[in-house]
Amino acid sequence: MSDSESQRLSLDRREFMFTTGTAGAAMLALTPEWSFASLTRAEPVNIAIIGAGRHARAMLDEIAKFENARVTAICDIVPSRLQAALRRVQGATGYADHKELLSKATDVTAVLVVTPTHTHKTIAIDAISAGKHVFIEAPLAHTIEDCAEIARAARSSSKVVHVGLYARSNPIYKLARTFFRSDSVRDLVMMRAQSNRKNEWRVPVSDAKDEKALNWRLDPDVSIGLPGELGCHQIDVISWYLGKYPTSVSGTGSIRLHKDGRTIPDTTHATFMFEDGARLDWSATIASSYEGQYEVLYGTNATIKLAWTAAWMFKEADAPTQGWEVYANRQRFHNDEGITLIADATKLASQGKLKEGVGLPNPPVYYAIGDFVDAIANGKPPVVTAEEGLRATAIAILANQAVLGGKRIEISDDVLKV
Amino acid sequence: MIHRAACFAMGTRFELVLDDVDPSRLGPIADHVLEEVRHWHDRLSLFKRDSFLSFINEHAPHEAVPLEPELFSLFELCVSVHRASDGAFDPAIASVMSALGLHEDAVLPQGSVAPERPGPGRGMGAIELDANRRTIRFLASDVVLDLGAVAKGFALDMAASHLREFGIERALLHGGTSSIVAIGAPPGADGWRVALGPDADAPVMTLCDGALSFSAPHGRTVEGPDGRTRATHILDPRTGTPAQTGVFATAVASALTGNAVDPWPSTRCEAWSTALVVLGERPDAMPDTLTSVVASGSRAPRKWKVAGPHRPYISSPAPPSPPVSPGSRC
Numbered sequence: 001m002s003d004s005e006s007q008r009l010s011l012d013r014r015e016f017m018f019t020t021g022t023a024g025a026a027m028l029a030l031t032p033e034w035s036f037a038s039l040t041r042a043e044p045v046n047i048a049i050i051g052a053g054r055h056a057r058a059m060l061d062e063i064a065k066f067e068n069a070r071v072t073a074i075c076d077i078v079p080s081r082l083q084a085a086l087r088r089v090q091g092a093t094g095y096a097d098h099k100e101l102l103s104k105a106t107d108v109t110a111v112l113v114v115t116p117t118h119t120h121k122t123i124a125i126d127a128i129s130a131g132k133h134v135f136i137e138a139p140l141a142h143t144i145e146d147c148a149e150i151a152r153a154a155r156s157s158s159k160v161v162h163v164g165l166y167a168r169s170n171p172i173y174k175l176a177r178t179f180f181r182s183d184s185v186r187d188l189v190m191m192r193a194q195s196n197r198k199n200e201w202r203v204p205v206s207d208a209k210d211e212k213a214l215n216w217r218l219d220p221d222v223s224i225g226l227p228g229e230l231g232c233h234q235i236d237v238i239s240w241y242l243g244k245y246p247t248s249v250s251g252t253g254s255i256r257l258h259k260d261g262r263t264i265p266d267t268t269h270a271t272f273m274f275e276d277g278a279r280l281d282w283s284a285t286i287a288s289s290y291e292g293q294y295e296v297l298y299g300t301n302a303t304i305k306l307a308w309t310a311a312w313m314f315k316e317a318d319a320p321t322q323g324w325e326v327y328a329n330r331q332r333f334h335n336d337e338g339i340t341l342i343a344d345a346t347k348l349a350s351q352g353k354l355k356e357g358v359g360l361p362n363p364p365v366y367y368a369i370g371d372f373v374d375a376i377a378n379g380k381p382p383v384v385t386a387e388e389g390l391r392a393t394a395i396a397i398l399a400n401q402a403v404l405g406g407k408r409i410e411i412s413d414d415v416l417k418v
Numbered sequence: 419m420i421h422r423a424a425c426f427a428m429g430t431r432f433e434l435v436l437d438d439v440d441p442s443r444l445g446p447i448a449d450h451v452l453e454e455v456r457h458w459h460d461r462l463s464l465f466k467r468d469s470f471l472s473f474i475n476e477h478a479p480h481e482a483v484p485l486e487p488e489l490f491s492l493f494e495l496c497v498s499v500h501r502a503s504d505g506a507f508d509p510a511i512a513s514v515m516s517a518l519g520l521h522e523d524a525v526l527p528q529g530s531v532a533p534e535r536p537g538p539g540r541g542m543g544a545i546e547l548d549a550n551r552r553t554i555r556f557l558a559s560d561v562v563l564d565l566g567a568v569a570k571g572f573a574l575d576m577a578a579s580h581l582r583e584f585g586i587e588r589a590l591l592h593g594g595t596s597s598i599v600a601i602g603a604p605p606g607a608d609g610w611r612v613a614l615g616p617d618a619d620a621p622v623m624t625l626c627d628g629a630l631s632f633s634a635p636h637g638r639t640v641e642g643p644d645g646r647t648r649a650t651h652i653l654d655p656r657t658g659t660p661a662q663t664g665v666f667a668t669a670v671a672s673a674l675t676g677n678a679v680d681p682w683p684s685t686r687c688e689a690w691s692t693a694l695v696v697l698g699e700r701p702d703a704m705p706d707t708l709t710s711v712v713a714s715g716s717r718a719p720r721k722w723k724v725a726g727p728h729r730p731y732i733s734s735p736a737p738p739s740p741p742v743s744p745g746s747r748c
Contacts, residue, residue: 054453061461061470064484080583088486090552199453204446204584260445309468359467359525361476363460366468 163389312338
């Protein structure tokens with residue numbers, strides 16, 4: 001066994017409960033889940049959505065695609081947002097308080113928690129205590145202690161508690177992971193990830209009394225910054241792919257654009273070190289949108305680039321050629337050519353429709369909701385557990401502390417365990 | 419204080435100019451509104467496999483697809499203009515566009531083919547809207563939606579509705595300069611002045627609480643009917659061939675009629691300006707509430723045929739002050 005194989009296959013102290021893909025599987029054999037057709041045979045799952053902001057709106061749009069799931073209750077403390085959401089969902093009942101929803105909406109079996117991060121713990125634990133299946137958006141909470149409390153509550157529940165780390169439900173990410181964990185990439189060289197966008201991160205507020213509630217992302221008392229809100233998803237991707245978590249993080253942050261009195265950095269950099277010397281360079285900004293959001297894993301044989309709705313593999317010239325590559329769809333990126341990672345490549349190629357398989361057929365949130373509903377309908381365990389949510393979020397919270405303090409922080413095993 | 423913000427969406431650049439008594443709100447409001455534009459880009463793009471439009475195109479031939487209220491209104495409006503224009507406006511002929519090589523990167527349903535016989539009962543004529551269930555269904559397998567410029571107008575209308583919710587009384591939004599929505603007027607002016615063409619002597623429209631859409635036959639071209647020359651990318655849906663009229667068309671609509679607010683003036687203008695390019699002249703069935711401005715001849719036409727309620731608001735290069743309607747704040 002080579003060093004690289006032992007690196008990938010050995011179980012070390014940082015490998016927690018990862019479900020490995022089929023190592024060595026070729027594209028020809030892959031048939032990942034592209035739809036949740038089997039769900040249509042099950043009884044509808046009645047869902048309550050708590051929080052009716054922009055992200056909840058995207059979730060409502062996707063839930064509408066499922067025949068066996070329907071939103072019957074919506075809750076938000078802001079009346080205008082609640083009314084706007086209710087207009088979108090025929091027959092749903094509105095609530096201003098989540099406790100009232102949990103006590104009165106007896107038809108509800110599943111709850112989606114899509115509220116500000118620092119409010120997750122109370123709502124999620126109340127929903128778990130009420131005997132509901134619960135989907136909690138990532139990051140799981142704004143403190144490691146809150147994350148652990150949620151994870152403990154989830155562990156005591158017989159219901160599905162799923163954390164919204166979307167990559168793990170994303171068919172393209174699952175497919176690319178099988179390549180990463182096979183010999184396609186060979187030895188890992190380094191990793192890079194970024195989440196770039198250009199926006200304010202500030203919600204327009206008409207009434208000053210709503211400032212704290214609505215602009216919680218800029219409130220230093222509760223915000224976990226860009227590393228927390230954006231980074232936790234990408235930290236999870238890398239950890240899931242590697243099968244291990246980082247041992248330290250160092251970071252810096254600054255305000256490059258939004259000099260409006262805020263103290264939360266609008267541009268951040270963090271370096272995550274793994275115990276075998278692997279390194280992830282991560283950055284995020286809300287001052288430039290260039291190249292958006294992606295993760296790149298560089299290997300000695302190939303590099304994999306993941307961009308949420310698409311993924312590519314860039315092969316080195318000296319890497320062995322595999323049979324399926326003759327069918328592959330390719331895209332040019334300046335001087336490089338990427339093989340598009342798509343499902344059912346052989347079948348599509350035989351039909352002359354390879355191009356039609358490029359890209360994800362639905363937004364990533366669709367697959368996360370699908371996994372949640374599938375687990376409820378078919379008695380499966382959650383695809384993303386609260387403990388996995390705890391680990392990604394805890395590391396993101398520590399990264400934010402490193403950024404704010406401009407320092408290096410060791411990541412002990414203790415913070416990754418319930 | 420005037421605030422400007424912009425984003426790229428729907429293959430063009432959207433820009434927003436707004437003013438408010440509280441300048442600290444402008445950045446976040448602009449951000450919120452442009453996010454709305456991007457949201458509809460993501461949902462209505464024919465070029466994104468994960469867009470909701472792609473989902474509709476894939477599933478609506480087989481089953482009724484539920485729609486959110488705003489999208490249902492959009493499709494109702496499309497059906498309405500399709501009928502009133504006698505089929506000259508039809509955003510459900512993407513398969514025809516693709517067959518002509520106009521949609522190289524579009525995501526079309528697997529196996530979609532252009533209809534052998536365009537015309538009545540095809541395209542929007544083969545779409546079923548169920549108002550009670552708020553669903554859309556295609557009654558023919560060759561129906562493929564491509565909202566094109568109408569999506570741009572719709573995104574602008576949605577963006578404008580958010581601005582009004584925030585109490586913004588003065589703003590101008592445009593998508594690629596050809597689709598424009600005006601809220602109120604700049605301080606001390608009767609409206610936002612919009613030139614109908616790039617030249618200094620192009621006619622000028624004064625727009626206040628309304629929308630404007632400009633459609634032109636130039637831009638992208640396809641192989642013409644003779645197989646040798648190039649023809650406009652705007653198709654005549656009734657024949658499936660490039661529009662032959664060669665006209666430039668602008669449609670103008672008010673967002674306010676008395677106290678009533680039309681939530682879809684920009685969407686309406688986009689649909690009708692496209693229909694006007696196909697028809698070549700204003701049809702009798704075009705609603706009286708819309709103004710049409712049609713010209714033909716060159717890339718920068720000088721003679722415009724104007725009809726409709728906004729006629730007094732269109733002027734020569736040195737615009738006189740337009741009359742102010744009773745009850746209008748412009």
